[in-house]
Amino acid sequence: MTKLLSPAPPPPVRAGRLRPATAPDHRTGLSRLRLLAWPAYLTGFVWFLATQGMAFANDVVFLWLIGALLTAALHSGHGPRGFLPVLRDWIPVMAVVWVYSLLRGYGAHTPWAPHWLPQLRADEVLGLGETWTVRIQHALYTPGSPHWYDYAATAVYLSHFLVVFVLLAVLWRRSHQRFRQLLACYFTLTFAGFATYLLYPADPPWLVAQQGNLPPLHRVVWETISTMGLPQADSLLENGSQFANDVAAMPSLHSAYPAMLLFLFWPTAGPRLRALLVAYPLAMAFTLVYGAEHFIVDILAGWTYAAVVVLGLRWLRDRRADRPSPSGLNAHYTPDALAAEFRRLRESVED
Template sequence: MESVFDDLAAASEMESDPASRRDLTLVRRIAIGAWVVLIALHFVFYGVAWDRTRLIILLCLGLAAASIGRRKFITIIKDWAPFALVLILYDWTRDIARIVGMPTHWNLAIDFDAWLFGGRTPTALLQEQLKQASPPWWEVIVSVVYMSYFIVPYAVAAWLWLKDRAAWRRYAACFVATTFLALVGYTLVPGAPPWAAARCTAVEVQDYPRDPICMYSPQAAEPGGLLGPLEPAHPDAEPYVERISARGWNYLNIHMASQLVTLGQGKSNLVAAIPSLHAGLTMLLALFMWPRVKALGKTLYMGYALAMAFALVYSAEHYIFDIVLGWALAAAVIAAYRFIDWKWLIPRQKRREEAAAAGAAAGPATPPADSSDDEDPDAEKVTTHARGPFHSALRVRAAFAGGGSRLPVGGEAGVLRRRVAHRRTGNEEEP
């Protein structure tokens, strides 16, 4: 019964009536417009969907709208449900770091950054020179870049799914691998971020605590804490490192957004700094898209990764040490994916294509019984080669046409041949 429904769906997708195709296009555009309205209403009443599960649900609704007349809805569930479930599992297992209870490193990243930059951390240097008493206009960009991490990687995944499902599968695998490998780092090597180090003294963290009381105070008992005091270049700026990743929203008087970000940060793993997943996933995005986009795209994706690194360091969310490890993790995952692609996936796809080409060249042993001398060669090629899941679809199409067994030729025949070739190679996408 399922094959019958598949054949009927295939036949409907091959509708030759231009009016019917325009109807599907119109329905798709109306659905996309309704989705845009839904997103706008969600933003007005609930704000930006920072929650991963809610964001994926909203994206899948958009994909369903964009798939009308192009792709079966069940494909969205088949592809995105496992992806979402794995990421939800990651959210559930983040507390494993607390259960394992490894000692938290407070000086490891500080020592590396200080060695690399002449005795002081880049966070202290940047806030000393750039930070002002009130957020300037450009801190809006810092806050937007920092928060875009919770949306952009998923939005690009949705775009890839619409354009190239094979690329989407590879991206999803790389995304999940990077996320879980970072979790291993958080668990085995917990690390305090710069803003926490600026609130605590060496005595308070000498036993490598995970969440000492000093982390929750506005400033350290000693000026600057582990990072030392600042000499601000701007008057009235605080003389110590602060966590200012959400401060840009205050410039726009969107205080609710700043409060929501701060609330979400408080519920997260506060010592999950090594490696930086913000830096790792944005660099993964840049490296994955690098061979798939032109010069402008390369510049934008790599610029985004670098902008994220600046935002993380300036706002005291991460050290350079964390960012370098995040970038190294992304590069390692991309290298592993390309090796697997080269070693197994590409050769397997080539074998499938060669087998499909050989089968198409061989053709059937005998011609169909209802063929005639005046039958168009292109039509005969379609009817004799369209076996398997699309064979019934062609007969349904002919029945709907009401004209015997002869099928249209020309452009539509070419479409049918391409659909059959794609189905034989195992590709479920529309050609």
């Protein structure tokens, strides 16, 4: 009688490897979201520019910046879990900047009259009898017909609303230590300028000219923007000055921020970056004087404020690092150094 052979048992299956045939692949959905993240963001950004025009109000810039960071978190595969660090670190920053913008607008209503004569006299001395704003505009500017350098000056001026925020976003992703340093300098410098605006309100050159105390001057940046044909470009001044303060000229924060970047990044920068760090404040200074936005002494004051803030905060940080801890050990010891120190102390006690 032939013996029937039983079928061979199926090979063992590792736990967790089998999936129901109808189970959805969630990874495919996440991959699609990752692929669509940046196209969706850029589509929304282009639509905003096409319908609303360029808006450089701080709150609008921050919203688009936070949107870019959230998009980057989604694109990197972190999903919604990556949103929490962005919101945790950036919403307080946005709140502080918005509060400053609001206070800056209120700062325009001081009980004392704005100052303009000391700045004018100082610029006349520097210009050998005539301000450099008047000299440069008469030599270079053609009303209603911008030249290439007018567009370049406009780009440099508008970079004030973007450069620091973009650098903060880059450092937030690459180096939290540098992010905190730049943020501390930015906040300290900004509120130091605001305190000065309250104590010493000052008119810019274009406003002094409107009052008849200077020859007629043009706001080159805003007139150039009006001739560019961009959507709602005429509303840029209004959008960018939602909490405007026309007498917030001394010191010039437009000149202070580029100088802040120079002093902050110079110690670790290479030759090419150092050239850019020097060129940016100089280009901004020329733009501000040429465009009748600030007197030269406003710019020098801005550079001075930046140097004091950056070097002062660096000195405080170095002093805190050198301060001994309560245990008598330097606070900046590494964990390995601390472990070696404890081993040495224990061996000395045992001996």
